[in-house]
Amino acid sequence: MAESPPQTAFAEEALSHLDTLYRGALRLTRDPDAAQDLVQEAYLRALRYQHSYQPGTNMKAWLFAIMRNLFWDRFKGSRKEDVSLDDVGEFVLYDKLRDEGARPEADVLDKLAASEVVAAVEKLPPLHREVVLLVDVEGFSYKDAAETLGVPIGTVMSRLHRARQQLQKSLYDYAVESGIVRGNGTKEVPNQ
Amino acid sequence: MNCSDCKDKLDRYLDRELSNTEMLELQLHLEGCPPCAENYEFQAGLKRLVKVCCEQDKAPEAFREKLRQILT
Ligand SMILES: [Zn+2]
Numbered sequence: 579m580a581e582s583p584p585q586t587a588f589a590e591e592a593l594s595h596l597d598t599l600y601r602g603a604l605r606l607t608r609d610p611d612a613a614q615d616l617v618q619e620a621y622l623r624a625l626r627y628q629h630s631y632q633p634g635t636n637m638k639a640w641l642f643a644i645m646r647n648l649f650w651d652r653f654k655g656s657r658k659e660d661v662s663l664d665d666v667g668e669f670v671l672y673d674k675l676r677d678e679g680a681r682p683e684a685d686v687l688d689k690l691a692a693s694e695v696v697a698a699v700e701k702l703p704p705l706h707r708e709v710v711l712l713v714d715v716e717g718f719s720y721k722d723a724a725e726t727l728g729v730p731i732g733t734v735m736s737r738l739h740r741a742r743q744q745l746q747k748s749l750y751d752y753a754v755e756s757g758i759v760r761g762n763g764t765k766e767v768p769n770q
Numbered sequence: 771m772n773c774s775d776c777k778d779k780l781d782r783y784l785d786r787e788l789s790n791t792e793m794l795e796l797q798l799h800l801e802g803c804p805p806c807a808e809n810y811e812f813q814a815g816l817k818r819l820v821k822v823c824c825e826q827d828k829a830p831e832a833f834r835e836k837l838r839q840i841l842t
Contacts, residue, residue: 589841600829695823
């Protein structure tokens with residue numbers, strides 16, 4: 579099938595952002611097969627709406643927005659209940675670890691397994707998870723993240739702050755459970 | 771700048787979202803305040819860790835090929 583060169587060039591440029599889209603979809607769906615379905619549908623939609631992309635603007639953000647909008651369309655049923663994050667208060671893992679006599683960076687960060695960090699990210703409600711993916715993993719500016727998600731910059735900032743708090747709390751709980759640090763008032767968990 | 775201002779602006783400092791002047795003010799505070807500096811190092815370490823751990827996932831090669839077939 580002979581496609582016109584512009585379409586091929588567009589597809590090639592779009593495919594250069596595949597890892598970002600796939601990672602994002604994988605974290606959002608938490609399932610490799612569902613992630614591939616989602617990404618494939620996003621690319622087909624992108625091709626169909628190619629004319630609405632303005633050349634020279636941020637294609638990665640444009641594609642990510644298509645992918646996450648598709649995700650949210652499918653997710654709609656649970657939109658309300660699953661997406662809000664309970665206020666964990668100002669949980670500062672660093673302070674907590676200091677209080678417990680640990681060296682936060684050497685004793686804790688260096689000992690966390692990659693799989694646990696990913697698990698903590700995936701435990702975030704999706705509205706918060708997607709901000710972490712954009713800003714922390716993909717390096718988006720607040721402005722680009724806000725445009726991608728269709729929310730004001732202030733919302734990006736507050737979701738990001740909440741997400742980081744929650745992330746630290748999850749990782750702290752994991753560190754206590756796995757015996758990396760001793761939790762306040764709990765018995766030390768013996769290493770198996 | 772005091773420690774409380776520093777805490778308020780730490781996310782934006784980490785994400786390089788402050789103006790040049792504010793970045794500099796915060797940097798000066800961190801240089802003179804070990805507790806804030808250590809907290810910053812920790813938060814920066816956490817941000818790096820999240821990036822590194824999540825970036826390990828790449829699209830499978832077979833999937834990339836399949837998409838290329840479909841799209842081009
Ligand atoms: Zn300080």
